[in-house]
Amino acid sequence: MPATSAPPRRAPGSVLRFGRLASMGTLTLLILVAGVWASWGTAQHVMLTKGRERGAMKVTACGESTCSGPFAPVTPGSQPRARVVIGKSVAVRAGRSYDVVVKPGGDEVVRSGPAGVLYAWVPLAGALLLASVVVAGGLRLTRPGWLLAGAGIALLTATFVTV
Missing domain, CATH: 2.40.50 (OB fold (Dihydrolipoamide Acetyltransferase, E2P))
Structure with missing residues (x-):
């Protein structure tokens, strides 16, 4: 048996994969936080009456x-x-x-009322749709991407029907 063994080396692909996951995860989080922030400016007045x-x-x-x-x-x-x-x-x-x-x-x-609440959260619906593209394409997580897109479409549809 050889007495020396070389330490395992990281493949450049795993470092790039980690970088992609970190950057796309951060971008997704930033998009969703921006959607909540944009919606909260109006939603706080409608929901906390x-x-x-x-x-x-x-x-x-x-x-x-x-x-x-x-x-x-x-x-x-x-x-x-x-x-x-x-x-x-x-x-x-x-x-x-x-x-x-x-x-x-x-x-x-x-x-105010249901129409006001739903209308206040429209920016979040747009953020959900945008984040779904990043999750499905950038993170290569298609099912969570479809879930985000479905939630955004459901919110937009409910707003359209209610308003």
């Missing part, structure tokens, strides 16, 4: 990026407002009334 002014808004006028109208509160201690502003989107039309929550410290409102 305790102590916030809630009511109905009738959209009377729409500009390029916003719509406005009077606000009729339903929470005790809230005051009616002659004009509040909501972001213009395909979900907001002039002449219709919407259940809304007033963002603290201003006259900006966001939709």
Whole structure:
């Protein structure tokens, strides 16, 4: 038997494989965190309504990026407002009334209820779809990639149907 044995060497392929897994895993995590961060800006007002002014808004006028109208509160201690502003989107039309929550410290409102919750999480749905491509292609994990894509599509579909 030989007295000396060479230490095992790492193949360059395993180092590259680890680098790919680390970079694609980090990218996936970054995409998902960005999706949650972008959604939370609106979702916090819609989901955590305790102590916030809630009511109905009738959209009377729409500009390029916003719509406005009077606000009729339903929470005790809230005051009616002659004009509040909501972001213009395909979900907001002039002449219709919407259940809304007033963002603290201003006259900006966001939709409330199931439609508002789902609409607030649309950026996360986009992040799920983007992350699914990275997981399936970059990490070569097709089943988790399909699960992420399915979750993103389900969220977008539920939002479309609800709004």
